Amino acid sequence: MSPTASTRTPLSPTPRTTLTRSKERGRTDRAELDAVLDAGLVCHIGVLLGGAPVVLPTVYGRDGDTVYLHGSTGAGNMRAALQGDISVAVTHVDGLVYARSAMHFSMNYRSAVVRGRAVEVTDPDARMRALQVIVEHAAPGSWDRVRPPSKKEMAATIVLALDLTEASVKVREGGPRDDQEDIDTGGVWAGVLPLQQVWGDPIPSADLESGVGTPVEVLNRVSSVSASA
Amino acid sequence: MSPTASTRTPLSPTPRTTLTRSKERGRTDRAELDAVLDAGLVCHIGVLLGGAPVVLPTVYGRDGDTVYLHGSTGAGNMRAALQGDISVAVTHVDGLVYARSAMHFSMNYRSAVVRGRAVEVTDPDARMRALQVIVEHAAPGSWDRVRPPSKKEMAATIVLALDLTEASVKVREGGPRDDQEDIDTGGVWAGVLPLQQVWGDPIPSADLESGVGTPVEVLNRVSSVSASA
Numbered sequence: 533m534s535p536t537a538s539t540r541t542p543l544s545p546t547p548r549t550t551l552t553r554s555k556e557r558g559r560t561d562r563a564e565l566d567a568v569l570d571a572g573l574v575c576h577i578g579v580l581l582g583g584a585p586v587v588l589p590t591v592y593g594r595d596g597d598t599v600y601l602h603g604s605t606g607a608g609n610m611r612a613a614l615q616g617d618i619s620v621a622v623t624h625v626d627g628l629v630y631a632r633s634a635m636h637f638s639m640n641y642r643s644a645v646v647r648g649r650a651v652e653v654t655d656p657d658a659r660m661r662a663l664q665v666i667v668e669h670a671a672p673g674s675w676d677r678v679r680p681p682s683k684k685e686m687a688a689t690i691v692l693a694l695d696l697t698e699a700s701v702k703v704r705e706g707g708p709r710d711d712q713e714d715i716d717t718g719g720v721w722a723g724v725l726p727l728q729q730v731w732g733d734p735i736p737s738a739d740l741e742s743g744v745g746t747p748v749e750v751l752n753r754v755s756s757v758s759a760s761a
Numbered sequence: 762m763s764p765t766a767s768t769r770t771p772l773s774p775t776p777r778t779t780l781t782r783s784k785e786r787g788r789t790d791r792a793e794l795d796a797v798l799d800a801g802l803v804c805h806i807g808v809l810l811g812g813a814p815v816v817l818p819t820v821y822g823r824d825g826d827t828v829y830l831h832g833s834t835g836a837g838n839m840r841a842a843l844q845g846d847i848s849v850a851v852t853h854v855d856g857l858v859y860a861r862s863a864m865h866f867s868m869n870y871r872s873a874v875v876r877g878r879a880v881e882v883t884d885p886d887a888r889m890r891a892l893q894v895i896v897e898h899a900a901p902g903s904w905d906r907v908r909p910p911s912k913k914e915m916a917a918t919i920v921l922a923l924d925l926t927e928a929s930v931k932v933r934e935g936g937p938r939d940d941q942e943d944i945d946t947g948g949v950w951a952g953v954l955p956l957q958q959v960w961g962d963p964i965p966s967a968d969l970e971s972g973v974g975t976p977v978e979v980l981n982r983v984s985s986v987s988a989s990a
Binding site (some may be wrong): 633655 | 801812813846854860870872876899900907909944950951954957973
């Protein structure tokens with residue numbers, strides 16, 4: 533299959549975001565970076581742990597030029613994330629591209645890759661704001677509806693901020709790009725099988741007391757199609 | 762929100778897969794690891810590039826105890842992946858967990874994290890077999906229907922094998938786990954909004970000649986629900 537991981541395109545060119553492969557998939561519009569990040573539910577964070585990279589899924593949120601991450605103060609990966617540069621990736625798979633030859637199979641996707649040095653957010657107001665950004669990213673409209681973090685919860689939480697200065701976006705869309713020879717030979721189906729993420733009907737918690745209705749922001753989500761996770 | 766990235770559980774315990782947090786989410790069944798990997802379309806690979814981790818999405822396939830990855834021989838990240846340990850993660854988001862307090866919001870998910878040293882597959886038959894595994898992983902039933910890789914394509918492709926010896930699986934399912942105090946206070950909706958990936962109708966390639974029908978393995982996929990990407 534056509535590998536999807538080999539290319540990144542600079543939004544802010546630095547030596548290590550120099551374009552090397554599949555340049556046609558690179559996007560330089562900052563709005564596209566924001567769109568890919570905002571449409572995701574989880575990111576994959578890469579940190580150096582014991583000298584080797586480890587990739588872990590986690591929730592996140594974006595506010596302007598900053599991606600916020602959080603974790604338990606007891607989590608080794610959060611402490612490790614502060615010891616050196618990290619990387620954060622968000623990927624949406626939009627379809628599977630069936631080609632006429634094995635090596636031209638591909639995915640339609642949108643992906644963002646961020647690299648940089650994360651810093652710990654220590655100011656109390658900024659920490660609270662970052663957690664609000666993370667919750668509102670995953671569950672828009674929920675922050676003001678629920679109990680805010682307590683002092684104890686805040687003390688057990690580490691918040692990281694990663695700047696979007698060094699980031700790249702790649703997008704593949706459209707049909708297969710087969711070799712002319714294979715097209716001429718003919719007889720092999722080729723096309724795209726689209727993939728979408730859809731929300732199901734909300735399931736109230738088993739311990740929810742009667743008379744508490746489903747919030748409108750949850751109901752509205754069901755009728756929409758999630759961009760992706 | 763309750764962070765989802767802080768824990769991993771050993772299938773094959775090693776010092777660096779020691780269970781540290783959220784032990785109830787860890788799974789030790791090898792079949793669960795296989796199920797999470799087999800249900801994915803893309804993984805996120807973490808490699809050390811210029812001394813810092815970078816996370817990139819890519820396609821993959823599993824055969825027994827091995828995950829196969831591939832890329833262009835010209836891709837720096839593939840060469841970098843052979844210089845030290847790498848990590849591969851596959852994550853499925855199954856739902857968003859709405860809680861009564863901000864820090865108890867969570868995701869329902871299945872995730873697998875693999876760490877280890879990848880080796881380059883050099884035997885010609887093994888390379889071809891690995892590419893077949895990758896194509897069949899993404900598009901079951903397609904390999905025998907399409908043109909196999911040419912010598913030129915094979916020469917431009919690097920194939921990596923990563924052993925599943927050091928791997929962990931985490932699963933979260935079910936409703937919110939709110940503090941008793943918040944449940945007693947009441948008045949706040951809590952529950953789960955399920956998330957699914959679904960295939961759309963196949964879109965034949967614009968350059969497909971008339972008379973070539975959609976393969977049955979593509980049609981069958983449409984009526985099923987993808988486990989996730």
